[in-house]
Amino acid sequence: MFEKIITDKKEVEGIPLTALTVAAEKAVLKGYAKATADDGPWAITLDGPSYRSVLQHSCNRSLREEVYRAHVTRASDGTLNNNPIIERILELRLEKAKLLGYSNFAEVSMETKMATIDKAKDLLDKLHSASWNPAIKDMEDLRNFAIAHGAEEAKDLNHWDINFWSERLRESKYDINEEEVRPYLSLPKVIDGLFKLTRKLFDIDIEPADGAAPVWNKDVCFYKINDCSGSPIAYFYFDPYSRPSEKRGGAWMDVVVGRTRVLSCDGASTRLPIAHIVCNQTPPTQDKPSLMTIREVEAVFHEFGHAVQHMLTKQDEGLVSGSKGIEWDAVEIPSQFMENWCYQRDIIMSIAKHYETGESLPEDLCLSILSARTFRAGSQLLRQLRYAGVDLELHSNYVPGGPESIYDIDQRVGKKTHIIPLLPEDRFLCSFDHIFADKYAAGYYSYQWAEVLAYDAFAAFEEAGLDNDQTLREMGIRFRETILALGGGKLPNEVFLEFRGREPSPDAFLRYNGLLPTIIAA
Structure with a gap:
């Protein structure tokens, strides 16, 4: 496994303090007891936060090259050759x-x-x-x-x-710097905003259920989802932080148990679904919560989209509940649909509060984030x-x-x-x-195939009016009752047609990515 210990401060010039703090904490674990963010030494690895920080910010070109070459040749030599x-x-x-x-x-x-x-x-x-x-x-x-x-x-x-x-x-x-944005995107605020959004869209409430189930790490949280009547309908674990020594990179959602009637305790009631959502965020430090980039926020929304399809299913047959039985190139629709909400002004402003002062993200910075999406x-x-x-x-x-x-x-x-x-x-x-x-x-290819459908689905919310809570809720319930609820019990083409009222079009995908000019009515 690639690991580079750096002792010369000149070699880490440009790397943000957030990343250097984590690198110093890693060095401490490697036996460098006096390592600090300011003076080092620093342990550079290939886990996501470390790798991305070096490639994006290091002024040391030779370090960038060394880390890049190590990254693209992983698991290709010696006993670890795949x-x-x-x-x-x-x-x-x-x-x-x-x-x-x-x-x-x-x-x-x-x-x-x-x-x-x-x-x-x-x-x-x-x-x-x-x-x-x-x-x-x-x-x-x-x-x-x-x-x-x-x-x-x-x-x-x-x-x-x-x-x-x-x-x-x-x-x-x-005029945007990721490190200037991070203090406004603390994980607790992002999660709170995500839960409020899902309440508005899907008429559900999410509340902590810590202690109701065992967890595998002290940082893992356990949550319960209730329907509008207050009855529990699902549960999920959230494991947010990078732990390179025991956890693979990336972000994912997976099933703990699915919704089913056959495998319930009494065979008559319904066993409720449980999911786990795993990310690799920059961990909190002694004096700061986990501070995120907009891409990390996007990853959380993405994986939560997978989770709500698993948890809001209405199929009682386990083989077709949640995403089970759904054609594979359709399972990314809910996840990529949820990503779009990260780039709506009202959503960004609701989650972007300075972790120390509570101050809202400056308006110009918010507009820059929205504009930079198609960069x-x-x-x-x-x-x-x-x-x-x-x-x-x-x-x-x-x-x-x-x-x-x-x-x-x-x-x-x-x-x-x-x-x-x-x-x-x-x-x-x-x-x-x-x-x-x-x-x-x-x-x-399913990512691109599903993106086309997901962007087209989000366009339906735009057409209904993103600033109209009533039509937004109506469209959200419609999305929940079709895309999220039907699972593998109905062909995805038919499910999408039932939701959208027509066949999918790639125009919204290309338009949102700046690859198709926006048509402005005269």
Whole structure:
């Protein structure tokens, strides 16, 4: 596991105090008892908060390069090399497909999806066409900005420069600095705002239930969801903070138990669903709560969207309750739908209160956050298209032991999705757990497929009027009774049609991402 102990303060120039505080606390755990945020030493690792802070903020280009190279070559060497495991997984998946009468594993996967291979690839091609030229413009803007600021690397920007200069450009263009926003986004306030929003939309109440169930860490919270009558309908755990030594990176929701009648204690009443939501936020320090970036807020809203589909289901048959039995490319609809609320002015202003003074986020800073949402949207979308594209290629065209290696395929896909070519030694696939250790094999495209439906669903709330509490509640209940309640008991196409009243359109997705001009009525 990569870990770098830094003792020279010059080497951590630019890294925010929040990240240095966590890095110093990690150093203490490594035996450097006198480590402090101001004087070090500091332990730099590849867990999300540490990695992102270095890539976005470190003025030390050689440190950024070292950390980036370590990140894209994770689990690809020595006893921790995942390559043989990946080859065996792909070999067994292809063998399984052949035994079942299919040509490849992607065909097997699509049996539980809304899309077909051709429809999935067609969507990716359309999104690629919409994002490629904006991504080229993104790179030109970045290079020109770096040149204007006298950067030696400006004419030869590499992967470890992109996040750093993107953050500087974003700060300059929108007059926004993540570290200035953090004090206004404390985890307790964000959670309180999220719960108030769900009360308004779905007519439910969420209250702490600490002590009602055992937890696996002192930072884990347990909650109860009540319906409008005050009766409990679901429970969930929330495990918010990064713990690199015992917890994988990223954020996710998973099922503890599902709603079912058959497995209830008496076989007649209904067993209530329980979920757990896990994130990797920057932990609180001795004098500060967990202070978040807007992206971390987005991650919490995203995973809570998954959780409410699990918890607000009305299906009593366990095999189709919650997200069970739902075609896989539809399960991201509630999560991505919830993300949109992070970028509504009223929601941001309700959750963004300074953790010390209680002061609201300044209006200009709020407007900057909203404007910055589409910053480098073309580049960000291309990054997702790489993941989706290589996934489909590996599961539809790759032949284990054939002339092309898995890395050859990744490089080939990367030429279409990266303005700067991938490093020849890039071994990202060795840590691509979504498709090798999770449920997204031949299904990573589902994020984009579901995004189209989720943005279209959110557009229905806009059309109803985001500032009209009555119509908002009516639309929220409609969303709850269809998208959230019906589970796998009805085909997603039919569920969406029942909610929206028409077939989905990609226009809202492209418009929200700044890849389709907003049409203004005359």
